[in-house]
Amino acid sequence: SQQGEEDPQALSIQEGENATMNCSYKTSINNLQWYRQNSGRGLVHLILIRSNEREKHSGRLRVTLDTSKKSSSLLITASRAADTASYFCATETSGSRLTFGEGTQLTVNP
């Protein structure tokens, strides 16, 4: 079973708008990561947030983590057409193994 569940499954917005994706998980984690996948290609790491952190920023990305609710969100600000991709959360529990969610398909319309 998947550790992470992402919401929404698909999101369509206009260029310039913000995109928010959510991830929920079931067990205690060491850290949570977000990855991006362009259609049919390998995943690319975006950002990692440790279990003792609550918020992290990287460029136009903002990630929050609420361990009490076992949830995380990824915010992409001022979206661009090039941000169109699938976004996955992944949780590390122990042993450096990652468990991936099912992903959110983001479409940014020009």
Next chain:
Amino acid sequence: DADVTQTPRNRITKTGKRIMLECSQTKGHDRMYWYRQDPGLGLRLIYYSFDVKDINKGEISDGYSVSRQAQAKFSLSLESAIPNQTALYFCATSDPSVSLSEQFFGPGTRLTVL
């Protein structure tokens, strides 16, 4: 040049055939992983290896085997392919001493079993 490469990139085969997917990396990472991706199911871990002498089963290892020939090479085999093994397969590497558990992915192999 890509740091993590996979061969072949696409493969069509028939039920019952033996298939090997290969992964090579130039990142110098000890840890390597094989995942499969099915539509709507995200990535699932098949096998992983933390060094040349270490092999571990993942979430869905049945029907698969692996070989870690060297630090840089990690191969995935399907001894007798079946149609429900049709999927996109990814190899990944990591080096926790550098960047926690961030993983670096290859471009993927699209496998179709007829």
